[in-house]
Each structure stands twice: as C-alpha cells, then as structure tokens.
Amino acid sequence: MKKTPFTDVHIALGAKMHEFAGYNMPIEYSGIIDEHLTVCKGVGVFDVSHMGEFWVKGPKALEFLQYITSNDVSALTIGKAQYTCFPNDKGGIVDDFLVYYYEPEKYLLVVNAGNIQKDWDWCVNHNTVGAELENSSDHIAQLAVQGPKAKEVLQRLTPVDLSSIPYYSFATGEFAGCKNVIISNTGYTGAGGFELYFYPSDAMTIWNAIFEAGKSEGIKPIGLGARDTLRLEMGFCLYGNDLDDTTSPIEAGLGWITKFTDGKNFTNRMELEHQKKEGVTRKLIPFEMIDKGIPRHGYEIADKDGNIIGTVTSGTMSPYLKKGIGMGYVKPEYAKVGTVFFIKVRNKELKAEVIKGPFRK
Numbered sequence: 001m002k003k004t005p006f007t008d009v010h011i012a013l014g015a016k017m018h019e020f021a022g023y024n025m026p027i028e029y030s031g032i033i034d035e036h037l038t039v040c041k042g043v044g045v046f047d048v049s050h051m052g053e054f055w056v057k058g059p060k061a062l063e064f065l066q067y068i069t070s071n072d073v074s075a076l077t078i079g080k081a082q083y084t085c086f087p088n089d090k091g092g093i094v095d096d097f098l099v100y101y102y103e104p105e106k107y108l109l110v111v112n113a114g115n116i117q118k119d120w121d122w123c124v125n126h127n128t129v130g131a132e133l134e135n136s137s138d139h140i141a142q143l144a145v146q147g148p149k150a151k152e153v154l155q156r157l158t159p160v161d162l163s164s165i166p167y168y169s170f171a172t173g174e175f176a177g178c179k180n181v182i183i184s185n186t187g188y189t190g191a192g193g194f195e196l197y198f199y200p201s202d203a204m205t206i207w208n209a210i211f212e213a214g215k216s217e218g219i220k221p222i223g224l225g226a227r228d229t230l231r232l233e234m235g236f237c238l239y240g241n242d243l244d245d246t247t248s249p250i251e252a253g254l255g256w257i258t259k260f261t262d263g264k265n266f267t268n269r270m271e272l273e274h275q276k277k278e279g280v281t282r283k284l285i286p287f288e289m290i291d292k293g294i295p296r297h298g299y300e301i302a303d304k305d306g307n308i309i310g311t312v313t314s315g316t317m318s319p320y321l322k323k324g325i326g327m328g329y330v331k332p333e334y335a336k337v338g339t340v341f342f343i344k345v346r347n348k349e350l351k352a353e354v355i356k357g358p359f360r361k
Helices: 007-012 032-041 061-068 113-125 150-155 200-213 224-233 269-278
Strands: 016-020 023-028 044-047 052-057 081-087 093-103 106-111 132-135 141-146 169-175 178-185 193-198 220-222 283-289 300-302 308-317 324-330 340-345 348-354
Touching: 007 016, 007 023, 023 224, 032 044, 032 220, 032 224, 044 200, 044 224, 052 061, 052 113, 061 106, 093 113, 106 113, 113 132, 141 150, 141 200, 150 193, 150 200, 178 200, 193 200, 224 308, 224 324, 308 340
Parallel strands: 044 220
Antiparallel strands: 016 023, 044 141, 052 106, 052 132, 081 093, 093 106, 141 193, 169 178, 178 193, 283 324, 283 348, 300 308, 300 340, 308 324, 340 348
C-alpha cells in the first residue's frame, strides 16, 4: 500500500488503518460519532494527501478544459475554484473533481484518489489540442482543516487574510513558515474550514504547527469514516457510490455543473442536453428513515406494493440527526419531496421519506 507523508503519525496516534484507493489511510481515531461532532462543533484535521493533482498549462489549457469538463471553465477568474466532472461518451461520469484557476494559462485539477490513473489516462487520451499536462499527485500533500473554529486556528499560522478567501476561492502564500502553500475554501463537510496544499517535505512542519495552534480549541485528527458521514449529511456525492461511469450528471442532480453554453462542445454534450430537455429515467434523491434502521449502499428501494423502484447509493446513521439517512436513485415519479417508499433491509421493508437536502441545515 502507498503511504502519505502522515501515515506513520496516524499509526503512532492509534488510528484504525485500512486500505483506501491503494493508500494506508486512517478510518477513525476516537470513533466516527465523536470525530463527526468535533468537526461540526469545533475543528478537526483530515489527511487527504491521497487525492490526485494534475496541472493543465499553456495557451491551449482553457480550450482543453472546456472540451473535457462539464462546467464552464471560462467563467473562472484567477483565485477561484469550480466543481465539475469529466463526462464520458456513454452518458456517465469518469470522475467529479475541482478546477482551480491558479494563474494565467495554468489550472490545477484535484481528482479523487481512486481515479488518479483512470483520470490521467482520460486526460492524456483526450488532449487533442496540445495542452501541457503534468501529473503532480506524488508531489503534493493535502490537509483539510474543517469546522467552525478552523479559521481562528489557521489564522495564527499565516499572514494571508483568511476572511478574504470566500467559498470556492483560494490564495497562495506562506503558512507555518512554509512557502507556496495553497489555502483553499471549498469544503466537503459543510462545517466550514480550509484545505491546504503543500510540498510533502513541509508536511510535518505544517501538521505540528496546526495541532499546536489548535490545542485550546480541542483540535483532533479525523478519519475517513467521519469524512463520509459529514459529506452525506450535506448531500454531497461520493464517486463510486452516488456517481460512476453509468450515472449521468443530469440524473445525479448535477445539471448546475453541466453548462450548455455557446461554443462549449464537451464530451457527450448532445446526449446530456437531450436528457435535460426530455427528462431522465431515474433521479438521485436524499431520504430520511421514518422507521428505525440504517440504509446501506446497494439496498433496494420499493414502493408500497413491493415493486423495486430504485437503489440506495449512500446511507448511514446520522450522528447529527440521530436517524438513518441516505441517497439513492429512484424512478422520477418517486423523487418528489414528501414521497414515502420502503428500504429493503434484510427481510424487512422499512419506511423512508424523500426530503429536501441537505440533511444538516
């Protein structure tokens, strides 16, 4: 298994470790519920150095990104970030990711850890315009410092005014004495905070500085288990669960990142435009359990007569709401808020209701 610059620290701190996307990653430390609530109410630190980073550079960078991504990259100004996806040529999604407009003719793509090679191959194979591509995944480390007290803690370590970095924006500057750190405000927890991108050689300097600065706030390291429950409470999609090569962005409720602007002829635009106009055969919806029970990935969704109408893609017991929550694809006629259906849990059919997300307001 691959290691991040922090793997030995996680092990020394007693984290439960497990393979994730080829890396030896911490799943939990003090327990998922405790870590989840720490991020909601205070501040926690996630090692997300397993994520992939690609640079796209040169005079053809924008043209390439406009062709290969669903969102309108031309709308970005320097210092802004954008959520988007690579549509495939069959109506599905290669991956969902972030684009950062770093400087003129230079963009940073941050892709999912499990898709690094797949995404890189996709980019290389579809680079027909001659953009300069660089896979820097092994040369960039990342920490996500999340929670309502994250800004207060991090501001002690940088001259960059964190209040001047709005949502989906970033700045590059000094942090904990380390140069050229990207400080980003995109968030995958819904609790506020920042992501830090830096050279692996600076990893322990930055880690130690953050935990020293956050002592009075009760800062804790957080595992991937709580990262999953936090993102689900916000209704954020997870690739491999809610999105994959067979799910279209229109079905997944990602029409807002699928821009059919003039001159943007991205992969599979025609079919996705048709879906947006004519409708789809399934929709991704958030739901809460009415009956006691925990929905899990792969569970079937049934109507009152027992007919299968969909499948659960993500589910958990919400630490914040203390009830079962989930997302899943259902036939469009069952996607309306307030619709009641049933989750098939072993030999039982448990009642659930479609809600208006997110779960954690």
